[in-house]
Amino acid sequence: MTELVRVPVAALRTTVERAFAALGMPAADAAISADALVEADLMGISSHGVSNYIQLIYAPGLRSGRITAAPDIRVVRERGAAVLVDGDNGMGHVVGHRAMHHALDRAREHGVGVATARNSRHYGAAGYYALLAARQDCIGISMTNADSLVLPTHGKEARFGTNPIALAAPTGEEPMFLLDMATSTVPLGKIMLAARAGQSIPEGWAADREGRSTTDPRVAFDAMRLLPLGGTYEQGSHKGYGLALLVDILCGALADGVHRGGSVGGSVGHFFCAIDVEALRPLAEFRASMDELLRLMRSTPRVDEAEPVIYPGWKEHHARIDREANGIPLHPKVVEYLADLCAELGVVSAIA
């Protein structure tokens, strides 16, 4: 296995920021996109960090104009605590960041705020936006729909995306709670990884072209048919499917009416919600309750002594500590790609 290179956080952020600015993004927006990607890497959500989508989506999208580099992001409909944002096909990070801040502003005033976004693009890790809210003492919720990749229960063609749900909540002394989950059993990345490693995959992850669960990752990758959380009907896949529809209702029907299962396009919709804790409970009490809840989980007697009970956000917290100290682990090819990109764009890479 190739040894990963550890790249210091600040150098990586600066480099990505410079590249995005050179690709036409306003300076403040380039900083947001770079932050969204580096934050994902800091939390160990590498699939949505700097490794994949700069090369696959962001750089080519900005170059071709498929993604608007300097979008006119604006509120197009609103009532009190609820706003609909049009993203003008700008970078999803920037649209999402703006929309979540609208939700936060409304939450300060009304206790809760909701923002939907239409005409946006791939926004990276759903949890990033939820965390923006949690760091401001709100409960943050973030969802997005995505290109068609997942089968409905009993169906053999993909009809919706991995449609993630994220929720973050502030704590007292415990690491912050952060749930960031695809509503499919696994994301596509896990299938690709197994295919590359020549390993079989468990039943319930993905299907062949006939919609039947397969353990061969190459068959699964060829078919591009993931299974909803639960895997089979008997194991509750109708629940994973139902959650994916919940996401498509809030991000599709409620935002822009586009359903990616029908006509796959580049644009997507998002949903954000912020609840100001203090509106409903004294913040200090809430923090103490969160600590109590999460410690109750961590203190659960274990099935296997070697495998502790943790909670969503725990691994991310510890990945962050490691990466802030030691840098972000990247494949040498990614480092090389970033160097080439900077050279092409005529900007100076900050990575040594």
Add this chain to the structure above:
Amino acid sequence: MTELVRVPVAALRTTVERAFAALGMPAADAAISADALVEADLMGISSHGVSNYIQLIYAPGLRSGRITAAPDIRVVRERGAAVLVDGDNGMGHVVGHRAMHHALDRAREHGVGVATARNSRHYGAAGYYALLAARQDCIGISMTNADSLVLPTHGKEARFGTNPIALAAPTGEEPMFLLDMATSTVPLGKIMLAARAGQSIPEGWAADREGRSTTDPRVAFDAMRLLPLGGTYEQGSHKGYGLALLVDILCGALADGVHRGGSVGGSVGHFFCAIDVEALRPLAEFRASMDELLRLMRSTPRVDEAEPVIYPGWKEHHARIDREANGIPLHPKVVEYLADLCAELGVVSAIA
């Protein structure tokens, strides 16, 4: 198998309403509780209809005073679109109904409304409250925490309840969307049913006392340890676990700070949200988008021709048509129990 008796809807509703009134509930509240139970039966959610909990929880609770028959339900904290309701340990249906109506009122004014409830009791089917909102052209969300029954991933003791999530949304011509799901793979009722029928249960539903998945429903029922949606870590049980925590954060930490995994009590917390569709999108367009989305699902090519692709709410819609026409199917013992209860309470049953 015992033949079920078909009881006309109106007669059942009236009878249950009279019984609740005779147990001390104000007339309007008794009507709400009866409606919540009969609605669940109409939708085929029999586990939360008139069959189980009147005998197990509601009647004994009201008699003993453990449930307050005539509670003083009031808003104890609020800001704009967000309210915290204290249920005074009243019937969960009444507390939930009141709280969802607060959320709806706030949604009319602010586009979105959130209501949390503390000091409530078992509120029946989560979907009932979501439907109240959807019938008023809002997206309705309803959640509740519950007594400890489900294991966290890698844990061998139950730390939270089946913590359901419900979302309902209006449609145009398609049956209404209604997701109402426990965040465990299955509810306890399915284990009891299998035990009674002498059938084995699939892996991933429940565990033995050591926290290991079991296929013996008697072992599972004895251990009282359900598994979170996903069943095993490999199949994504950390996601079901994460969703259950999401529910406990919104219904516990944000509402009253009580975590049922620690000290099991009778009181529970709920979370309700209503989003007024019109605030974010013209209602007619939203309805058309919903129809399009749901028809896209139903038209998905099938793995097995005999097994159509449906969506959450489809079965419930068809159960309702059948039951409104032919009555609600009840076990003769349930009909007998209701007759005895009425006799004891000195009220006239409306069931022939």
